[in-house]
Amino acid sequence: MLSTTANSKVKNSKSSENIDGPDRDEIGHENTTDDKVRGYVGSYDVPSTFGGQRDSRYRSRGRVTEFRHSRGSGRGGNRGRGGFPPRTDRDENSYKYHEPLAGSNNDSWWQGNNNKFYDRSDMVVNLPEDPRISKLLRRLCAEVDVEKSLALCSKLQEAVMLAENVRYIRRSYDILVESLLDVLYDAPSPETKESATAVLGRIGYVMGPDFKKHLDWVVAAYAVHSTPIRHLLVLSFVETFQIDYHAPCLADYAELTLDKLQVIIEGTESTDVFMAAINAIIEVSNSYPDYFANHFVDTVDILVGWHVDNTQSKKIKEFALQSLYKLSRHWQADVSFSVNLLNQFVEDMVAYSNDLDSNECDKDTDVQSHEDCMQKVASFLNVFNTVVKSLGNLLSPTVSQSVSWTFLTDSLTKILQVLNEIMKEEVESELILAGNECVILLLKHLQLKSSPCLTSLFDLISLEMDNYLGTEENICLSVINLISTTIKEIASNLPIEFITQTIGPKSDLRLLRFTDKLDVLNGLTSIYSNLLNLKNIPLLQEAYKYVLIDIQISFSIILPEVHIIPIEYSEELxxxxxxxxxxxxxxxxxxxxxxxxxxxxxxxxxxSILELLAIKMVPHDEVLMKERPALQYAILYLLYSHCKKNNHFIASSDLVTNSQPRANDLFGLSNLNIGEVSSSSPTSGHLAVIMNTLNFVLDEQVSDETLCLVLTWIADIFVQLDKYLPIVGMSKCFHVLITNMLALAHSFNSDIVFACYKEFPFFT
Incomplete structure (x- = not known):
């Protein structure tokens, strides 16, 4: 809520053209994998171990307790939680509440930075004629109505950003922040408290060269107040540095602020305080990535520690992952460190997997049960995936010298071994999802170089197909995505047995064809499509065979006389x-x-595709016309699409290329039946087959939608034939086509009549 408020105020400023420096456009408001690192790459040098100088907390085996945990007897046990400060009555008429109504010429910092967010005219509709901060603040302290208090906070947020009030704010800083502290305690709603927190954050920004005074006050207040107030105090930094991102003026205090926030995330036991502090750190890193470089390793250390802590809620675990991903530019700035950390994550997974095998856990860890080991593996898989996604294309030996094919292959091999071992028994869905995502990410980087891992990969796919396709939808989709990615990335290196395992008669995947879950059906379609797009002929023919057998089985139920291919198995439908x-x-x-x-x-x-659709599947059959019009339309539409993509096979057609009369017909078509394709070339007889098919379909019994499709198809053919019409017009099938088409001009459907009429210009 605070970020939206801050951004809207800044972006609507009349002086916004002066706010963004020329180098600010290079860095987006949020960290993404495509962000450039301004003045950061190579600006810090940390050892290629997790945590740098913190080796005592993260040994080579890298167990979870070697991450720094922000909890336990060593964290926050001696922090002062002093009582609430005494509330002294304040004189509402004190001179401290009075500010000048005009800006001072001596305020060189504000004027020199050109950071006037609002002209006075902008405030007319929102504030009273005499917009005194003191008056608004006194009213806010006494207000008990939620809506009115929120309105006062909104006015205060705007008033604080007025250039004319800067001098007053700095002079009266102490009384202002103490009054706001009262609001944080006594405001009528949590929304009001957060809105007042935004006011506090803006005051911090306005302090400018005196920001250290504000920082010291927040730190001192943090030390003596309760956790809810601590959360709001830290949250105010988010507002401060969101504004500073658009109009930077706190560079001199970025390092000091990061130091204070680092202490907070190291010592807090509150998830709310931790999340607020991390968000503040990320805001500072957006504006000052070079300063954050010195804190990156420690921040990662703490975030990973919170995520792999099994006692934490799903919310905080997910927050830790999102925060790690928001630091993408910093992962990319030191690929060597990132790769080394990934390797340690893999070793941790192997270690916990071994603990599962031996049914005992190391005494040096906090793992006490089988379930804990499972959760640790899932957590390390998640952080591994997050770092891989953060690195993006940089995790490729062709892009980064720090990455080797051996590292990628070894990582995938070990992860597959862990997953195959763990999934022999019942596991949580989180582990399945994280494991499959991890394998998919590495496959996309390795592609054909994943050959050493294929046996383990196929074992994992077989195991998951047997056990997890019939479970929750998200798990089913994960398994489908793994299979589809494997087919796409391994491609021609797939063994032919994999085709049978995946879509053969005993495959559980085939049962998903009749699911009512659209995402699952689309995923299954992608598997078949990837198989049918393989360039390896034996693999393609094997996949095509199973597709045709399934089509044959289904057609035999609707049209028993149709024969496409001999069937090798049966199915009741x-x-x-x-x-x-x-x-x-x-x-x-x-x-x-x-x-x-x-x-x-x-x-x-x-x-061939044309023979299958135009001949084998008999789209002109009367049963399809009357009983299965949707199926007829689907067959014809795919046939039309196939023909259009190949220009209706006109250029290679016998109807166009042959100019010598034959014995029976000028183009030898009198002996060509609809079920025959000319053998002179693979496509020489296709146009004749198309025309004969259309002749049969042009029947008054077909649906209007099908007739419109056929007439559109004929129009496309005529456009392509254009210069060949004098030659093609002599063929018998062309004459029959024209006759059948013109007969439709008597239809009572205006769309059909109009479609016929459009063809007449070709014959004038």
């Missing part, structure tokens, strides 16, 4: 499920069918 099954496989074939001039689709596959 209803007619509706059979129709759904065929449409599903048509969708899986779409990418292969729409590949332009695909030699594989024309030569390697038997039957």
């Amino acid at each position: 209803s007619k509706d499920d059979a129709e759904k099954n065929i449409i599903f496989y048509l969708q899986c074939l779409s990418e292969l069918a729409n590949a332009s001039n695909s030699i594989i689709g024309m030569w390697a596959l038997q039957p």
